[in-house]
Amino acid sequence: xxxxxxxxxxxxxxxxxxxxxxxxxxxxxxxxxxxxxxxxxxxxxxxxxxxxxxxxxxxxxxxxxxxxxxxxxxxxxxxxxxxxxxxxxxxxxxxxxxxxxxxxxxxxxxxxxxxxxxxxxxxxxxxxxxxxxxxxxxxxxxxxxxxxxxxxxxxxxxxxxxxxxxxxxxxxxxxxxxxxxxxxxxxxxxxxxxxxxxxxxxxxxxxxxxxxxxxxxxxxxxxxx
Numbered sequence: 748x749x750x751x752x753x754x755x756x757x758x759x760x761x762x763x764x765x766x767x768x769x770x771x772x773x774x775x776x777x778x779x780x781x782x783x784x785x786x787x788x789x790x791x792x793x794x795x796x797x798x799x800x801x802x803x804x805x806x807x808x809x810x811x812x813x814x815x816x817x818x819x820x821x822x823x824x825x826x827x828x829x830x831x832x833x834x835x836x837x838x839x840x841x842x843x844x845x846x847x848x849x850x851x852x853x854x855x856x857x858x859x860x861x862x863x864x865x866x867x868x869x870x871x872x873x874x875x876x877x878x879x880x881x882x883x884x885x886x887x888x889x890x891x892x893x894x895x896x897x898x899x900x901x902x903x904x905x906x907x908x909x910x911x912x913x914x915x916x917x918x919x920x921x922x923x924x925x926x927x928x929x930x931x932x933x934x935x936x937x938x939x940x941x942x943x944x945x946x947x948x949x950x951x952x953x954x955x956x957x958x959x960x961x962x963x964x965x966x967x968x969x970x971x972x
Contacts, residue, residue: 748793753783780804877954
């Protein structure tokens with residue numbers, strides 16, 4: 748998924764970005780609050796991870812401006828402030844969750860999974876489409892119990908499609924959600940990932956099928972058994 752991280756502490760930001768990228772997410776990282784707010788005004792994200800104490804514009808101000816624009820993206824606030832008033836203030840401004848520093852990265856990952864899952868309308872970490880099963884916690888895919896060997900981007904793309912079966916995703920939307928700003932990419936790269944996924948799904952006997960709707964994009968549907 749496409750995630751925006753706004754964190755000015757270099758070692759913390761680098762660690763979070765590396766951890767999330769290792770899980771297959773496309774991560775854009777900003778160290779300045781004003782820059783983060785500017786990006787949010789033009790780019791859609793699946794999740795925002797927002798530090799409170801930022802130069803330029805603090806996290807509470809960014810959150811308030813985001814919600815004033817009616818931005819529906821889930822927001823996880825990071826704060827070194829453990830006082831109840833600060834946590835309540837973040838939630839009242841529209842934060843979906845908060846995490847007090849210092850934190851265990853396993854807890855960060857669990858909260859990220861929960862917010863992404865909630866945003867896609869699923870109650871747990873499993874996505875099932877016919878005999879295709881995706882485990883979001885383990886980031887693994889299997890067909891009839893047999894594990895599929897997927898690259899990071901192949902996993903990300905099939906997760907996006909399978910989370911909303913039948914929905915049509917334009918190539919441009921998939922491009923934005925699979926690749927971060929600094930990564931070289933094009934719609935041709937999306938086509939190549941889809942082609943590889945189709946071959947792997949077909950070879951495994953998956954009943955889930957990625958269909959192309961010419962001029963519109965892609966959708967995943969389950970074939971009748």
